[in-house]
Amino acid sequence: MNSDDRLRQRASRLLSQVTTRSDRLINEGLAEADARKWHYAVLASLQDFGPASQAALSKRTGIYRSDMVGVLNELAERQLVERAPDPDDQRRNVITISTAGRRQLRRLDKVLDALHDDLLAPLDAAERDQLVRLLTRLLDHHDSPGS
Secondary structure, three states, X not given: OOHHHHHHOOHHHHHHHHHHHHHHHHHHHHHXXXXXXXXXXXXXXXXXXXOEOHHHHHHHHOXXXXXXXXXXXXXXXXXXXXXXXXXXXXXXXXXXXXXXXXXXXXHHHHHHHHHHHHHOOOOOHHHHHHHHHHHXXXXXXXXXXXX
């Protein structure tokens, strides 16, 4: 077995290489749509799970709390999210997706659909579904307590 064969048999290396290519493709594609992946993550989280505090959004999206402020400022400047005082705790804000944010999310979904078609081009629909299921299973396993 030569080193090339050995490297191509390591799932960790393959995942890392695909991640690098995926990040580049997604970042460049979203930049063309004047967006960033964190914008999409916040808008999708708000749409799918409803209004949330900054801390809850940070947990939902995996964006560091210190970075979340900047992301929310960018989204608020574009009127894609709204901040309102939390009625239960005036020290924090509740973030809600706006009507413009919902429109932007639909546009970004279309952009990402096209980018994913490019990224996953060699796979048919069943293989794409299987890949997502397998990656989800791995992620859930490693995110579960005790792993």
